[in-house]
Amino acid sequence: MADMTILTITADEMFLEVLRDQLHHRNDGGSRMIVAGTIEEACSLLPMAHPRLIVVHWTHHGSHLEELNRLLWATSVLARRVPVLVIADQYRTDQATTLYRMGVTEYVSRTHHVGQFGRILDVYLGRSRASRSRRTVTAPDSEPPQAVKPWSTAALGGVKAQVI
Numbered sequence: 161m162a163d164m165t166i167l168t169i170t171a172d173e174m175f176l177e178v179l180r181d182q183l184h185h186r187n188d189g190g191s192r193m194i195v196a197g198t199i200e201e202a203c204s205l206l207p208m209a210h211p212r213l214i215v216v217h218w219t220h221h222g223s224h225l226e227e228l229n230r231l232l233w234a235t236s237v238l239a240r241r242v243p244v245l246v247i248a249d250q251y252r253t254d255q256a257t258t259l260y261r262m263g264v265t266e267y268v269s270r271t272h273h274v275g276q277f278g279r280i281l282d283v284y285l286g287r288s289r290a291s292r293s294r295r296t297v298t299a300p301d302s303e304p305p306q307a308v309k310p311w312s313t314a315a316l317g318g319v320k321a322q323v324i
Contacts, residue, residue, distance in 0.1 A: 164191045164285045167209050169202045169231075170217035175247075175270070179215065182278040191285060199227040203234045211242055213284045218248040218255075225258070232263045243284050247273075 166183070170176055176195060183191055194209050196202035202214070214235065216228065228246075235242045243265035248255065251269035259267050268280065 164212040165209055166193045166213045166215060167202055167211035168193050168215045169196050169199055171197050172217055175217050199231050203231055206234050214242055214244045216246045218246045229262060
């Protein structure tokens, strides 16, 4: 399993404990968490950490859109896309709309989604319970399925020409 680093931005120990607990129960040995106290600190860690996911704890006290905008910009110039998951203390529709427009990948709240953090992390880390427990079995006489090329006529439903 490839190393999957989660860059977490929080100063709240209780929040951190909830995330650690979810990772511990779901961890398959390939995930680790790097914790930054501020968005500024996280931006400086980004080039070295190579995170697979960034989790931002969004509080009323210390969260500012300008700082988040700097983080989103820093992730936009990385070699590969890094999802940014914002976890707010309470869900606010206006806040969700603003953050999505800025480019945040996901916005959830502690009050509504605390029991789902583990599954949410699994999705963004590219692992699922089914894929970890299931083994692909191929019958010896069967042929592997043929991949459909994205621009082939089979993929386009038999279209003979394309207008671009």
